Amino acid sequence: xxxxxxxxxxxxxxxxxxxxxxxxxxxxxxxxxxxxxxxxxxxxxxxxxxxxxxxxxxxxxxxxxxxxxxxxxxxxxxxxxxxxxxxxxxxxxxxxxxxxxxxxxxxxxxxxxxxxxxxxxxxxxxxxxxxxxxxxxxxxxxxxxxxxxxxxxxxxxxxxxxxxxxxxxxxxxxxxxxxxxxxxxxxxxxxxxxxxxxxxxxxxxxxxxxxxxxxxxxxxxxxxxxxxxxxxxxxxxxxxxxxxxxxxxxxxxxxxxxxxxxxxxxxxxxxxxxxxxxxxxxxxxxxxxxxxxxxxxxxxxxxxxxxxxxxxxxxxxxxxxxxxxxxxxxxxxxxxxxxxxxxxxxxxxxxxxxxxxxxxxxxxxxxxxxxxxxxxxxxxxxxxxxxxxxxxxxxxxxxxxxxxxxxxxxxxxxxx
Numbered sequence: 001x002x003x004x005x006x007x008x009x010x011x012x013x014x015x016x017x018x019x020x021x022x023x024x025x026x027x028x029x030x031x032x033x034x035x036x037x038x039x040x041x042x043x044x045x046x047x048x049x050x051x052x053x054x055x056x057x058x059x060x061x062x063x064x065x066x067x068x069x070x071x072x073x074x075x076x077x078x079x080x081x082x083x084x085x086x087x088x089x090x091x092x093x094x095x096x097x098x099x100x101x102x103x104x105x106x107x108x109x110x111x112x113x114x115x116x117x118x119x120x121x122x123x124x125x126x127x128x129x130x131x132x133x134x135x136x137x138x139x140x141x142x143x144x145x146x147x148x149x150x151x152x153x154x155x156x157x158x159x160x161x162x163x164x165x166x167x168x169x170x171x172x173x174x175x176x177x178x179x180x181x182x183x184x185x186x187x188x189x190x191x192x193x194x195x196x197x198x199x200x201x202x203x204x205x206x207x208x209x210x211x212x213x214x215x216x217x218x219x220x221x222x223x224x225x226x227x228x229x230x231x232x233x234x235x236x237x238x239x240x241x242x243x244x245x246x247x248x249x250x251x252x253x254x255x256x257x258x259x260x261x262x263x264x265x266x267x268x269x270x271x272x273x274x275x276x277x278x279x280x281x282x283x284x285x286x287x288x289x290x291x292x293x294x295x296x297x298x299x300x301x302x303x304x305x306x307x308x309x310x311x312x313x314x315x316x317x318x319x320x321x322x323x324x325x326x327x328x329x330x331x332x333x334x335x336x337x338x339x340x341x342x343x344x345x346x347x348x349x350x351x352x353x354x355x356x357x358x359x360x361x362x363x364x365x366x367x368x369x370x371x372x373x374x375x376x377x378x379x380x381x382x383x384x385x386x387x388x389x390x391x392x393x394x395x396x397x398x399x400x401x402x403x404x405x406x407x408x409x410x411x412x413x414x415x416x
Contacts, residue, residue, distance in 0.1 A: 005052040008061075008076065011083035015063070015141070018086045019148040026062035026071050065144055072139065082141035089146050092180045095206050096187065099142050101172040103183030106143075107136075107165055107191075107202035110245055114200045118165060123225045124200070126190060131173040134190045134230075136202075137166050167191070167202070185233035192237045193227050195244045196396035203245045228400075236262055236399045243392070250365045253388040257362050259395035263402055264312035266411055267319050272300065309362070314348075314355035320401040321394045323351060329390045330354075331383035353377075361387065 015023060055061055061079040062071040074082070085099035097104040109115045117124060118138065125135040143164060169186050171178040187204075194200035231237065236259055243255030276296065279285070284292050317323055324340050324347075334357060336350050361379040364372060379387045402410065 005056065007080060008052050008056060011080050012061075015083050015086060015145060018089070019065075019145045022066045022148045024064040026064070066148055072144075074141065079141070085142045086145050089142055091146070094180070094184050095204070096180070096183055097143055097146060098180070098183070101170060101178070102140075102142065103169040103171070103178070103180075103187070104140055104143055105167045105169075105187045106205050107167055108205045109165065109201075110203050111195075111199050111201035113198055114194075114202050117194075117198075117200045117225075120225070124194065126193065126227055126230060128186070128230055130175045132186060133170040133173070134186060135168055135170075137168050138164070140164070140166055140168060165202075186230070188237050188241060189230045189233045191241055192233075192399070193230055195241065196399075197227055198225060201244045231400060232403050234399070234402065236395070236402060240395055240399060243395070249384055249388065253384055253391065254362065254365045256388060256391045256395050257358065260313060260316055260358075260391065260398065261309075263320065263398050264309075264316045265307075266402065267316045268307065268312050269411065270319075270409060271315065276300075309359040310352070310355045313358055314351045316398060317351045317355060317394065318347070320398040322397060323347065323354075326390060326393055326397075329386070329393055331379065331386040331390075333380070333383060334387070358387070358391065 012025060056076055059076050060073050061076055062073045064071045085102055087100065089097065089099055091097050095106070097106075109118060117136065121136040121138060125133065127133045143166060147164070167187055167190060169183055169190075171183075176182075191202055191204075194202065239259045239262055240256070243252065243259065246252040246255045279292075279296055324338050324342070327335055327338060334354060338347065338350060356377045357379055360375045360377045361384070364374065364378045
């Protein structure tokens with residue numbers, strides 16, 4: 001990208017105006033003379049072409065934002081491209097910052113892997129089929145300008161660049177139209193992929209958030225990051241993300257259970273529809289008599305009996321989840337010696353017993369009170385964390401299963 005002094009001057013003036021005149025630029029020309037570096041206001045710099053030429057030659061634009069202890073340097077081309085995004089900045093009702101081509105969500109790391117990922121942010125880049133690029137970043141010129149104008153960084157006594165971690169969705173090469181809902185869904189899908197694939201859990205946040213307490217530099221975990229294609233955002237993803245941010249063991253279990261609870265009726269409905277379609281495909285449907293109508297009612301009633309928590313969760317485990325593959329993720333007391341060639345009846349009994357344990361544990365958590373009568377099938381408290389991890393993985397697989405369904409089978413359910 002070829003840059004001249006006029007285009008650089010134009011963008012420096014733009015940043016100065018957009019930030020309310022609160023930024024200063026470094027006089028990089030003094031580097032060549034060995035002099036002490038100074039920061040100047042916009043009037044001093046843009047009137048001196050030799051300084052602008054020196055900035056271009058050194059490929060570095062250094063800016064001092066209010067609240068920062070030191071300047072932050074951009075490569076000239078990056079500075080100009082990001083400056084162009086500062087012309088029209090606004091924040092929507094979901095706290096996503098918008099420019100012409102960017103949608104930016106501020107986030108906080110929740111899990112240890114998320115803290116570690118902040119130091120490997122360049123590996124967390126995913127591009128959708130439509131050309132939208134999503135990535136984790138620790139700085140953004142448009143956000144810094146917005147934060148400078150609104151003074152939103154002052155609550156943490158940190159500058160508008162150093163106090164932020166963010167997810168940036170770049171629509172500049174997108175084949176479709178950028179809009180607020182698309183941005184929200186993409187950010188949610190991206191967060192889901194990070195959380196479900198590598199336990200990189202971030203929570204959405206605004207400018208004010210608490211200090212981090214985990215120290216990534218002391219972590220002995222390594223990052224080998226590979227991702228699947230982004231999932232289409234659905235209500236299950238929103239439930240999953242909400243659950244991934246819960247720390248209390250019992251509430252975390254209950255929150256991930258709600259993902260299974262959301263999809264379980266859909267699984268049962270698919271079975272009902274399949275049986276009804278078989279009936280309607282028969283030649284008797286051409287001239288239906290009373291017996292034919294009664295048989296349809298019988299099919300419907302036979303499934304009504306199964307509309308209870310245990311049977312619905314059992315169907316979900318058998319239909320949506322790699323139950324054999326996830327067996328080792330269960331608490332030791334719930335693991336069974338099963339393989340992929342285990343007969344169907346044994347798998348069915350295994351899914352039934354597991355569903356019974358999950359549902360009774362759910363009831364124990366939901367109705368926690370002194371007079372609650374246990375059934376004996378609840379998960380022991382010392383194994384609850386392991387069971388929650390299993391449900392978290394089952395929820396992830398269920399969301400992906402649902403998105404693979406053809407459109408006519410994907411039915412949204414109300415969230416309760």
